[in-house]
Amino acid sequence: MLDLLKNQLLFSGLLIAVLMGAINLGVAYCTFYERKISAWIQNREGPNRVGFFGLFWGFHFWGYGQPMADGLKFLLKEEMIPDKADKPLYVMAPAISFIVSTIGIAVIPWGGYLDIDADGIVDVACQVANPDIGLLYVLGVGSLGVYGVVLGAWASNNKYSLFGGIRAAAQMLSYEIPLGLAILVVVLSCGEVRLENIVRAQIEGGGTWNVFVHPLAFFLLFVTQLAETNRAPFDMAESEQELVGGFHTEYGALKFALFFLSEYTHMIINSAFLCVLFLGGWHFPWIPGLGLEDTAWWAVLAKMAMLGTKIAGCVFVYMWIRWTLPRFRFDQLMRLAWKGLIPTGLGLVALAVVMTYFGIPGSESVWPKLIWGLGGNAAVLFMVVLVVGMSPAGVTGRQANMPPISLLSPAKRVPRADQGTAN
Amino acid sequence: MNASLPYLIYALFAVGGAGIYLALPRSGRSTAVPGSILGLAAVGMFVAVVAKYALPSEGAGFSYLFSAMALIGAGRVVTHPKAVYCVLYFVLVIISVSMLLVLQGAEFLAIALIVVYAGAILVTYAFVLMLSQQSASVPGDVRSREPFLAVLAGFFTMACIAGQVGDLPLAAAPSSEQVIRLAQHGEADQAVMPEMMVDGNTAAMGAALMTKYVVTLETTGVLLLVALVGAMAVAKKRVPIEESPDPEKPLGQVGREAAPF
Amino acid sequence: MITEDDIIIVDDMRRDMSLTERFYLPQIAQGLSVTLRRMFTKRVTLQYPEMRREPKLEGDLTDPHSQLNASRYRGVHRLNRDPDGRVACVACFMCETACPAHCIHIDAAESPWPDREKYPAKFDIDELRCIYCGMCEEACPVDAIELTYEYDLVGNTRNEMIFDKGKLLEVFDETCQIKPRRNPRITGYAGTGSPDHQPARPTGEQH
Structure with missing residues (x-):
């Protein structure tokens, strides 16, 4: 068995199988953590309900079953x-x-x-x-x-x-x-x-x-x-x-x-x-x-x-x-x-x-x-x-072909309050 | 080698050319089916001839597979009525050819082909062609232009190139084995080659490009730069800045200014 | 029509970008630090079925995440009972008229009691049709119909969600501990058994 693994080709095959599994699992949990991180940044909790099919006395494992639920949902949707x-x-x-x-x-x-x-x-x-x-x-x-x-x-x-x-x-x-x-x-x-x-x-x-x-x-x-x-x-x-x-x-x-x-x-x-x-x-x-x-x-x-x-x-x-x-x-x-x-x-x-x-x-x-x-x-x-x-200063929110600011009539320029500039 | 073999190969080129000519999209009654059959037959016979005379080598099966993929893909590039599919078949050809290069031990060329052609140039094609209509209803898409002359020129060129590479009578060139031997053991490269060949040929290739062929390489680079500058000079349209009729109300400020947020 | 004078250009939008803004990176680092700090602050989520906002009528109502102002919340309706336990409604049809969603249906009948002329023989509210605007509550002259703090209303069928008089009185029985009935303002009828009856109107307006 060990001798078989010494063959680089067979070992690579094994590695491919392991890596594909690991990466697919990683991807699934990436989607989960994407939602979690977005929630944390926005002061929310994120998905935390889905457990593992109600096993383990209904304990929901902080939502770690969520990727399975998502995958199942994708599988069961209608192909259009x-x-x-x-x-x-x-x-x-x-x-x-x-x-x-x-x-x-x-x-x-x-x-x-x-x-x-x-x-x-x-x-x-x-x-x-x-x-x-x-x-x-x-x-x-x-x-x-x-x-x-x-x-x-x-x-x-x-x-x-x-x-x-x-x-x-x-x-x-x-x-x-x-x-x-x-x-x-x-x-x-x-x-x-x-x-x-x-x-x-x-x-x-x-x-x-x-x-x-x-x-x-x-x-x-x-x-x-x-x-x-x-x-x-x-x-x-x-x-x-x-x-x-x-x-x-x-x-x-x-x-x-x-x-x-x-x-x-x-x-x-x-x-x-x-x-x-x-x-x-x-x-x-x-x-x-x-x-x-x-x-x-x-x-x-x-x-x-x-x-x-x-x-x-x-x-x-x-x-x-x-x-x-x-x-x-x-x-x-x-x-x-x-x-x-x-x-x-x-x-x-x-x-x-x-x-x-x-x-x-x-x-x-x-x-x-x-x-x-x-x-x-x-x-x-x-x-x-x-x-x-x-380089010439870019201006926020302006198209390049618009005239420079100095052309605008002063009467129509409303300074922002906290800037406190004149005119 | 059989003396009549070159003429057999030229005949196969002719058959393939006839197949492509028939399969090219045209107005009126489509002859795509007999054309495809003829073309496939030519490819099949060509493979058979090559298989009969080629020396046995490792990975020959892959070689036939990718060659056939490349040939059929190339045929579809010119015969498919939908432009986007043509680009895709071109990508298939590129990938098949790069696989052939891998089989020849030229990994760098293979990847360079993919990066440059499939990754950059054909994406640009796809970029343009995506704007074409999805159903091929425009006459320009449906009908090919000057099919006979195009096929004739294409297959004559192909015959000439085939004659250059192999032992065909159209050209008296060194045999392919000699070419490979010369390339591998050329005098200028000998200083850098031997130890690097063990590890693969990318480093040797880089060394050759940067020593023996450096002038060619740089000239090509400058040529591309000139083309780039020229293309920008041609494409750049000078738009005169319009005068605003009302100095109080400058251009681009006609209605209410919409604040972005 | 937009005239010339209507055009206002906010100068801030026209501001030249500063060097750090044009260089993007310092601004991006600032933004990232904000979100990173956010990640470690307290979550505001209320874990709903396990945690609920506690309905309260008075006291400290400043924390919206744990307390629910029961005096204002517009949830499920109830039909109040007067202190004698009778339905307080006098079947005046004010709420049915005021209702923008037409979800209240009243059948009036002659009152069996001497202190009013009519009472509702039937009083149905379609809770699915209701938009919970609270206009029935405002229209009611005797404060008989009120909206409660109950918000999680579910049912299996549409018929189940049409609340009749008995159901609405049940809602009153369930919620009157936390949100007691306010005293009626207009009719002056306060029933017989209410020890803390006080007129709701300011004394100055009483005639």
Whole structure:
């Protein structure tokens, strides 16, 4: 039995089964915690009634049965296909969305290497596949994610859905570029494209996770991932208030559930990716068993738990942001990408190139990395603030083609009371 | 190798071309069914010929599968009457071809193909085509334009390329094995290749791009930049700022100002 | 019609954004800190079936989460009894006339008692049709019909939700401990057994 597990192919198969289960369960509880966190932010309790089929003497476990109830509801709803919809695409779109967001789990290094029979020889990698292009694979799969949204929107034959799809496409195209730039910073500073080796590079470099060296790139990647997953404040594609749900307006029952699941799966995979690239993957200093040399099964489980904790933290921030920030207007969205994130990303790539030229990432000591990285990031940030400060001031709530404020007649300008300005 | 084999392959191209020509959307009576049968027959026979003469190799089954997917998908790209489906079949072709590249050990090219074509360019296509009508009722969608000339030009080009790659008589090029050998053990790359080849070829590819082909790469980049600037120059419409007739009531302020919140 | 003078431009909307506002991030951090603090404040939710707001007529009614002002709440109706235990209604049809939802139906009959001419032989309120506006209560000259603090009214059928006279009197019996009947203001009839009878009207207006 143990010998069978030593085969990487069989182990990967087992890992896929476990991960699919874990991620689907995680997604279910993500929806639960999304509601909980929204409730907590709004001083409410959130769902706290559903238990487990009245078992356990009717004790309701603070609502932890809620995801099961939701799933059951989705299963039992009527499957509807609008009359004028493009049927093959209408049915395919949620599936495409879900598949594309799920296959990203293949290259995430969940727990380093595993020595099953404790003979000191590493048997298998705790990773479904470790291709030479691991990082680019995630990028490629992520870039396909928009198809489900776009096709679902088009196939619904609904104008609001179409608006949602068009917004999603334009947004996704714009935010791929800063995403790529942020990833490029990691590739340059680690000199690796295999995700396992990126984790290794972060650990071997004195435990300096990339986030400490390139905090701005971390931020850039996080923002673009928010946009890629269509999460607030970038949820233009489904904006409930304007587009009544956007691309999934016409979807119901299990097909809607698939869209829903794929959004949350995408969140989890993206968080895992973010953790691996910037937060040291499964590594955490000062905790025994999380080092490179620990390959026993319990150490691998601890590593997976650590990565899971980090992912949970990232997902929490996603939800926290969603229930805090209002949605961007579309021109603001585009301006942020093209005038804000992309120049910043280019500056960070230039910084990473300079650091690589001077051999900083390969140095044994921690300090040159931190000094160069943080100093360079501060310089880039300073440049950005300088450019923002020197560019003509944007005005709240105004279209760009409207006349400047000075043209308005003074008589009609009513100062706000607490400003206390004259006229 | 059989001397008549190249001509058999050209004949199969011709059959495939005829099938595509018949399957192209047209006004009047549709000939899509016989066209599809002809095209599928050509693909099937081509696979049979290749299977007979190809050397046995690992993953050959996948290779046939993805090749057939790519060929049939490419046929549907030009013959499907609905534009959005054409884009989707194009995506299918891209994915199949990238799988073929993976089978050849060129993972980087495969992913680059997906990121650039499926992830960016075809999304842009889909973006535009989504605005087209869902039911293909416009004549431009239903009828293909110059089907005969297009098919002729396309398949003649394909025959020429096939002749370049393999041992077909249209071109006297080095055999594919020689090409691969040259690429793997080219002199300029030898300094960086050997140790990196063990780990996969992405690093070697990057090194080759940044050393041997750096001028080409940068020229391509500059070309794209020029195209970008040119496209913006063409697309940017200069709108004259209208003069407000009433200086007391500037432009865009005709009615009651709606406060955003 | 909107004239020129009606156009008002609030200057605040035209304010130039400050540097921090244009840079987004400080503002976003501020917003996030607000919501984070919110997450750890006391919840305002009342866990309804287990926890209920306590109906009170007077005293400290400042906490809306635990107390319910029984003197104002417009819940299920009741038909008051006078101190002798008889139905207080005089079948004047004021409430039926005032009702905007037409949910009150009264059949008047000659009163068996000497102190009034009519009494309601039937008094039905369709609780499903009622909009709980309280206009019947305001219209009633003898304060016979009142709205109580009971808000969780459920039933299995529509017929069950049509309350007749007996049911409405039962509601009075159940709620009169917490919300006693106010004294009638107009007829002056106070019954016989009420020890704390006082005229509701200010003395200055009495003639």
